Amino acid sequence: xxxxxxxxxxxxxxxxxxxxxxxxxxxxxxxxxxxxxxxxxxxxxxxxxxxxxxxxxxxxxxxxxxxxxxxxxxxxxxxxxxxxxxxxxxxxxxxxxxxxxxxxxxxxxxxxxxxxxxxxxxxxxxxxxxxxxxxxxxxxxxxxxxxxxxxxxxxxxxxxxxxxxxxxxxxxxxxxxxxxxxxxxxxxxxxxxxxxxxxxxxxxxxxxxxxxxxxxxxxxxxxxxxxxxxxxxxxxxxxxxxxxxxxxxxxxxxxxxxxxxxxxxxxxxxxxxxxxxxxxxxxxxxxxxxxxxxxxxxxxxxxxxxxxxxxxxxxxxxxxxxxxxxxxxxxxxxxxxxxxxxxxxxxxxxxxxxxxxxxxxxxxxxxxxxxxxxxxxxxxxxxxxxxxxxxxxxxxxxxxxxxxxxxxxxxxxxxxxxxxxxxxxxxxxxxxxxxxxxxxxxxxxxxxxxxxxxxxxxxxxxxxxxxxxxxxxxxxxxxxxxxxxxx
Amino acid sequence: xxxxxxxxxxxxxxxxxxxxxxxxxxxxxxxxxxxxxxxxxxxxxxxxxxxxxxxxxxxxxxxxxxxxxxxxxxxxxxxxxxxxxxxxxxxxxxxxxxxxxxx
Numbered sequence: 001x002x003x004x005x006x007x008x009x010x011x012x013x014x015x016x017x018x019x020x021x022x023x024x025x026x027x028x029x030x031x032x033x034x035x036x037x038x039x040x041x042x043x044x045x046x047x048x049x050x051x052x053x054x055x056x057x058x059x060x061x062x063x064x065x066x067x068x069x070x071x072x073x074x075x076x077x078x079x080x081x082x083x084x085x086x087x088x089x090x091x092x093x094x095x096x097x098x099x100x101x102x103x104x105x106x107x108x109x110x111x112x113x114x115x116x117x118x119x120x121x122x123x124x125x126x127x128x129x130x131x132x133x134x135x136x137x138x139x140x141x142x143x144x145x146x147x148x149x150x151x152x153x154x155x156x157x158x159x160x161x162x163x164x165x166x167x168x169x170x171x172x173x174x175x176x177x178x179x180x181x182x183x184x185x186x187x188x189x190x191x192x193x194x195x196x197x198x199x200x201x202x203x204x205x206x207x208x209x210x211x212x213x214x215x216x217x218x219x220x221x222x223x224x225x226x227x228x229x230x231x232x233x234x235x236x237x238x239x240x241x242x243x244x245x246x247x248x249x250x251x252x253x254x255x256x257x258x259x260x261x262x263x264x265x266x267x268x269x270x271x272x273x274x275x276x277x278x279x280x281x282x283x284x285x286x287x288x289x290x291x292x293x294x295x296x297x298x299x300x301x302x303x304x305x306x307x308x309x310x311x312x313x314x315x316x317x318x319x320x321x322x323x324x325x326x327x328x329x330x331x332x333x334x335x336x337x338x339x340x341x342x343x344x345x346x347x348x349x350x351x352x353x354x355x356x357x358x359x360x361x362x363x364x365x366x367x368x369x370x371x372x373x374x375x376x377x378x379x380x381x382x383x384x385x386x387x388x389x390x391x392x393x394x395x396x397x398x399x400x401x402x403x404x405x406x407x408x409x410x411x412x413x414x415x416x417x418x419x420x421x422x423x424x425x426x427x428x429x430x431x432x433x434x435x436x437x438x439x440x441x442x443x444x445x446x447x448x449x450x451x452x453x454x455x456x457x458x459x460x461x462x463x464x465x466x467x468x469x470x471x472x473x474x475x476x477x478x479x480x481x482x483x484x485x486x487x
Numbered sequence: 488x489x490x491x492x493x494x495x496x497x498x499x500x501x502x503x504x505x506x507x508x509x510x511x512x513x514x515x516x517x518x519x520x521x522x523x524x525x526x527x528x529x530x531x532x533x534x535x536x537x538x539x540x541x542x543x544x545x546x547x548x549x550x551x552x553x554x555x556x557x558x559x560x561x562x563x564x565x566x567x568x569x570x571x572x573x574x575x576x577x578x579x580x581x582x583x584x585x586x587x588x589x590x
């Protein structure tokens with residue numbers, strides 16, 4: 001390999017912009033008087049971060065494509081789309097921060113930019129070492145912003161639980177990677193793929209694949225590795241929870257899809273029948289079914305809004321795993337569309353919950369009662385997000401489901417296991433409609449509590465929430481905009 | 488058993504010990520120790536595969552281990568910070584007592 005550092009720097013301009021932005025946020029906070037009010041420091045930090053993300057957007061859109069630095073990074077359709085998606089979701093999360101005063105604003109926002117850097121590298125990594133480092137950069141940053149944003153004991157407990165599960169997942173991932181390195185003699189995905197197609201599967205490789213699957217099941221909150229998700233979504237500061245639920249999930253699925261299909265496709269087993277030798281598809285199918293069932297049924301019992309969103313996230317992770325299984329045949333387009341539009345709706349829902357919490361408690365679903373009178377704007381956007389999560393046309397959530405399920409049904413018709421899973425997911429969408437409509441009913445129909453006043457949202461939050469809702473509607477009307485990225 | 492198999496058996500045992508410690512112990516610091524053992528088991532794998540394989544890429548395994556030691560150190564730092572944060576609130580680092588969030 002002949003290292004080409006100019007090309008590497010050129011390809012990593014978006015990440016460079018984010019890191020410089022994070023340092024500028026910290027530097028500016030040092031330069032201005034730290035005894036100024038927290039709100040003012042937060043406003044400066046948000047402006048610098050927003051400029052950094054906007055600066056990262058241009059090279060992420062126009063930057064070079066193809067293999068970079070040997071085959072360490074690959075900037076294909078999936079990588080470019082995921083980087084743009086991470087940037088958009090992080091930008092929207094900044095709008096949520098405006099409504100949720102965090103304790104150490106500059107440090108918080110800087111670490112959030114580091115997390116976004118890690119997520120963007122995850123999207124482009126094509127080598128196990130870079131994949132591990134990017135994943136750890138993102139994870140460690142996310143543990144930190146779960147803990148430092150709020151002085152409540154809930155946040156510390158959520159961060160510790162997230163860290164302990166995450167550390168275990170990282171150890172599983174590293175052990176799995178070490179076995180893959182041992183079996184194939186390489187850490188570059190193209191070489192690994194070639195080696196596996198020559199050698200075929202062997203027991204050590206299957207152990208390694210299961211360990212990698214455990215780690216990614218944790219990262220995307222799929223059952224049975226979901227135990228951290230409800231506690232973290234409930235206890236973490238809202239912007240952290242929004243980022244964990246949206247951008248982290250999107251980048252996790254992008255890296256997972258890249259590892260499984262271009263990397264280990266020779267060890268996949270048959271998608272239509274699961275016959276013809278062991279592979280990772282049956283294991284993914286089991287995790288997918290478990291997530292769909294557990295997520296949807298456990299969500300029925302929730303009274304806390306954030307825990308409801310967490311179990312809904314687990315259910316959506318199941319549907320996205322269906323998209324991963326189908327990605328080998330129909331490409332990552334449907335999966336990306338589903339994951340990115342799901343991220344928009346989740347960031348928006350967390351934003352609304354946070355904004356309501358400015359003026360009154362917002363923990364239970366019933367705390368949203370009568371939102372249409374207290375703030376028509378918040379009620380309208382929340383309705384869009386929840387209906388999109390439920391999959392009501394013409395919102396983006398519906399087309400995401402439609403594309404993922406039809407891609408899964410094309411794998412082997414309704415007779416194969418993938419087809420059964422698609423039918424299960426469709427049936428459970430009806431179950432999901434029930435708990436989503438409970439939220440919509442509280443927002444639009446129920447009377448507001450007697451002592452509640454109007455909710456005033458900061459302008460930046462309104463802008464972010466409006467942008468998320470508009471994107472959901474527009475991407476639902478014109479799904480070709482995202483799918484066109486994959487042509 | 489040849490040397491590679493011995494190394495792999497040792498690292499698997501270390502991983503199992505770490506996992507058991509991480510899952511079964513109630514003291515948060517012992518759980519952190521368990522996580523470190525699991526990461527080190529993976530590092531031993533890398534070194535063993537690098538030492539005993541006829542692979543062409545010369546130092547891949549060693550470089551990977553150097554990076555992962557750095558990551559493990561960062562992870563331990565974040566973990567200890569979080570343990571201190573929870574100690575400030577609850578005056579204990581026993582995980583079974585961390586039950587504010589449930590449902």
